Structures are given as structure tokens and as C-alpha cells.
Amino acid sequence: MDSIPPRAEPAPDRKSLTSWDRAKRSQTKRVLITAYDHPFAKLAEQAGIDGILIGDSLGMTIQGGRDTLRVSLEHMLYHTEIVARAAQACLIMADLPFGSFEASPAQAFASAALLVKAGADIIKLEGGAPMVETVAFLSARAIPVCAHIGLTPQHVRQLGGFKKQGKTADAAALLLADAQALAEAGARMVLMEAIPAPLATEITKTLTVPTIGIGAGPGTDAQILVLHDVLGLSGGYVPGFARTYLDGASLMRDAIGRYADEVRTQAFPPPG
Template sequence: MSKNLAIWEKAKREGRKMTMITAYDYPFARLAEAAGMDAVLVGDSLGMMIAGDADTLRVSLEQTEYHVSIVAKAVTRALVMADLPFGSFEESPAQAFASSARLLKAGADMVKLEGGAPMVETVAFLSRRAIPVCAHIGLTPQHVRQLGGFKRQGKTPDAAAKLIEDAHALTEAGARMVLMEAIPAELAAEITRQLTVPTIGIGAGPGTDGQVLVMHDVLGLNPDRAPGFAKRYLDGADLVRTALAQYAEEVRGGSFPPAG
């Protein structure tokens, strides 16, 4: 078992909150590690944050593998989690294993896959073959077209009951973590109380064992696209724009580079 995963499981038992942030390259992963993040997620959100896509569906396994290899170079302490991108795991458990093996060889400690009950067989297959899995339920961005958009999930009693059922089925199949996205806080807290594995929330209230946000949302680098539940800790877009404008002005004015 990964030492980094064991730290998360120990934190769950001791009631300590854990932190996760996305990163897609070496500089940001290095900063996340230096800041003391407990985990770095190489998410398929890179399609939206890095490539400017409207959703995550175009991200390939090869792209994810490349970004994992870069991030893993910068991270020595935190857990490195990698998303299985759309189309890389749904066809069969064997396909999921082949994709997961590539991501672990690239440097990931754990893979994350989206979906509830239909993914139970796949999670069991991976778990029996030494692949640590984080299950992702609630709002699953890879299903955005089926869901009709990035909509909050688990709002009705039936929908909430289904998510609880999915969480138990996935962990019984071997999932070592459960990420819950955009579901009611009370529901996320209840699922967290019922599960023995660590839970991670994003837009799911304060009752989960850990929290994850997208790096670019935290730093304010894509302010026009940030979800309502994200908190901006820095006006990064303004700071970068100002610095670049100053550089351009100095070049055009002849003050950079200095003479001699």
C-alpha cells in the first residue's frame, strides 16, 4: 500500500481534515507540494483549464499520462491521483486495468474513475490487481451531456438514497476513497459518517474528510469559468496580466533590457 494513501486513511481514523489541489505541470505541482498539500490531482479538468475546452471529454489517456509524469517529478510527499479520462475505462475492466497501469507507471499513486453502480465490477477488478481506486460520484463531469449540464446532484430523497447506495457498493468493491462533487452538504456528511474510507468533497460542504479544488480556480486564473462553490484566494489573472503588460511596455519604451 502506498505510504501516501496510508496517511489519508490514518487521518480519517483520527478525524484530521486533508487537502487536495489539481496540478497539471511541474511548477504548480512543486508549489502545491511546498505549500503542504496532502494530495495532487492530475484531473481531466486539464481539458478545460489548460486546453480551453467546454468540458473534459476530449482529454486522452496519452495526455493524462504525460501530465502525470510531469507532476510526479515535483511531488515526493503528497499523494498523486490521476483521473481515468473518458473512453479509457468504460469498455471493460480489462481496458480500465491497462489504462490504470499506464498512469501508475507514469507516477500516479492512485486512479480516480467516475460513475456509480455500473463501475462496481471495474473497481473490484482493479482492486484485486493492486490498483488503488478513488470512486467519483455526484456530479460526474464526464457524464455532463447525459446530465444536461454541470448540475447539482442528489437533491431529491431518491437521488440521495442512490448516491448512498453507490458509495457503499463502490467501497465494498474495493474503492479506497470516494470523491463527492456538487451534492448537498448534509448528504456528503452522512455518506462520510457511514464510510470507513476517506471522502473528498468539491462543492459538497464541510462534512467530508478532505477537500479538493481546481488550482486555477483557487488562484483566480480563469475567473470567468470558476464554479460558484470555488473560493478565489488570489486575483491571479489580474496579477499576471499586469506583469505582462509592464514587460511589454518596458520593451516598447526601451527600458528593458537595460543597456550594457
């Protein structure tokens, strides 16, 4: 039987943004995962995760929607508060949901400030060049921002589905320019989703701020996956770039089924 290799220890300082900057300079990979509730956030932190994203992906993984567009700011505040309460040693990132930031920088600040008060250390927002002014506005007002480019799920209807971005030379150049503009505006991190690996590597080498990849190859400073994909709990569409490390759905279904069987056969609860 193959031995299980020892797990790498997480950095002692996972929470501060300056520690993420140092990790980039030292080429130390960092890892994030999504989580939406207290038990899973606590487990993720105990497993050594460096950062937890409370993503608007909860619209699909938790609420059962076909996209993220129905997630409200109130939903995000609720899940951010309970995750932040559970995981206090790692970085907490929260999404600005659709409709909560696009109208104006002032709207974005009002929404982001509520998420910070709920426990977020950094706020993620989707969009390229149109969001540069908003990123600058938030950064100047003590709101750390992670910019999200490439496949931006809130634009899924404009994009025609969850499709890989930046595949042509022109599209790649536009994404590189967006990443540079967002970083220059004050973004502390840039997340890249579903773009070619060489492009993600080029952007990572160009920027001085940390990059996070999901479906963007191994050349980014950090990686993130959706918790439910990792644990085999998605129960539906799983992106081709994701990796499942556990058949969680079968294990949990079996446990619940055994409980039901024991009740029906009167093996549970025990007498007395």
C-alpha cells in the first residue's frame, strides 16, 4: 500500500494581506476553498486552508440555482458572518453579489462595508476595465479588493454560458490589460477563472499583487476550488478543471440510509 505523504504545514500567518504579498515574493503557493457555513469553514481552517471564499456560488451549491444571479447581499451577509465566526485564523474573502455594486462606486462601498462588518477581510468583485473606478474608490476607503476576471459567472448570460475566456490573442491581451489596470487601481489580489494556463502565468509574472487561479493552470500564486466539488457533494455539473477528492455524496447517503434502516428495524434507539 502506498504511504500517504505528510501534509504541508500552513503558513503561521494566513490572515493578513501582507503575508499573502510575502508569499508571492517567495513563490510560496497558497490555497483557498469556498465555504458557506460554520461546520465546513471550521473543518477547512483546521485542514490548513489559507483562505476561505464565501462565494456567490452558494446560489448553485446551497440554493440549487442554475447560476449565481439570484444571490442577494442579505444572503452574502448571513453566510459571511457564520463563516467568519468559525474560521478566525485564515483569510476571509466575500463576494459582492450581482446587483449590489455595479450602479456606482458609492453603491459598491455601501455593500462592501457591510460585508467587512460581517467579518470579511477582503471583498471580491467581478469585472474588468469597467470596474477600475470602483476598485480605486473602495481601495481609497479602506476596503481591500480582489478583482475577478476571465469567466465571470455574473456575466454568464452575456457570455453564453460557463465558457473558457481569453482564447484568442485579442481576448488574452484584453485580460492582461484589465488585470494590470485593476492592480494599478489598488486591487490587492486578482482572481482568474477559466483562462488558458500560459495567459494566467503571464499575468501572474506581470503583476506585483498575488493572483488566484481556478481553471487557470498551475502558474498562479494561489489556487481555489469549490468545497462541494472537492468533497463530491455537487450532485450535478462539475467543471472540467475541478478535482474531486472524496465521494462524499455516497458516504453521506449511506450513513443516512443506515440510520433510517435501524429505525425501521427498531435497532435504534436502544431500549432503556
